[in-house]
Amino acid sequence: MNRRALIAIVLIGAALVVGATACGGSSSSSSDETEATTTSEGASASASGTLDGEVGPGFTIEVSQNGEDAESVKAGTYTLKVEDKSSSHNFHLIGPGVDNTVTEVPFEGEKTVTVTLEKGTYTYQCDPHASGGMKGTFEVT
Numbered sequence: 001m002n003r004r005a006l007i008a009i010v011l012i013g014a015a016l017v018v019g020a021t022a023c024g025g026s027s028s029s030s031s032d033e034t035e036a037t038t039t040s041e042g043a044s045a046s047a048s049g050t051l052d053g054e055v056g057p058g059f060t061i062e063v064s065q066n067g068e069d070a071e072s073v074k075a076g077t078y079t080l081k082v083e084d085k086s087s088s089h090n091f092h093l094i095g096p097g098v099d100n101t102v103t104e105v106p107f108e109g110e111k112t113v114t115v116t117l118e119k120g121t122y123t124y125q126c127d128p129h130a131s132g133g134m135k136g137t138f139e140v141t
Contacts, residue, residue, distance in 0.1 A: 047076030051115075053093075053102065055126055056086025059134050063124050072139045077116045084108055089129065095122030095140070 051070055055061045063070045063080075080102065082091045087106035093099075096118040102111050105128060117140045125135030 047074035048078060049076075050079045050081060053080055053082035053091050053124060055082070055084050055089045055091045055103070058086075059126075059129060059132070061089070061091065061124060061126055061134050061136060063136065063138060070138045072141055073117065075117055075119050075140050077114060079112060080115050081110065081112045083110050089126040089134070091124065092127050093122060093124050096120035098122065101127070 049065065051073070052064045053062070054064075065073060080093070082102045084091055084103040084107055087108050089103075090105050090107070091102045093102060093115065098115055098117065100113060100115060102113055103109075119140050121137055121139055123135055123137050
């Protein structure tokens with residue numbers, strides 16, 4: 001390879017790195033914590049706490065509370081902390097009064113939102129892979 005070609009390759013690579021950084025590009029190990037609120041009218045906030053969501057790196061998705069699968073939680077306002085471990089997945093929570101896409105493809109990292117859950121069934125899913133079974137549910141009582 002001649003010297004001019006090598007210099008051109010180095011300059012193009014540097015420009016790509018600078019451009020990605022300026023546009024908010026990040027590595028797969030980045031973490032972005034965002035606060036958002038999803039509420040519904042008429043919700044009675046009788047409980048509160050933290051729910052943990054996790055999606056990826058394989059084709060797994062889950063919601064847990066106090067380290068155990070969240071199968072049933074009380075109605076109320078919760079902090080939902082989602083760890084998205086794959087750029088090919090997202091985390092979407094759907095239920096009475098809630099339709100919140102917490103992470104988008106190709107995001108990887110952590111995001112935190114506040115959700116007010118009413119009585120009913122909630123589904124959490126990876127939209128691109130929900131038809132293949134990458135989803136789960138929990139009841140709010």
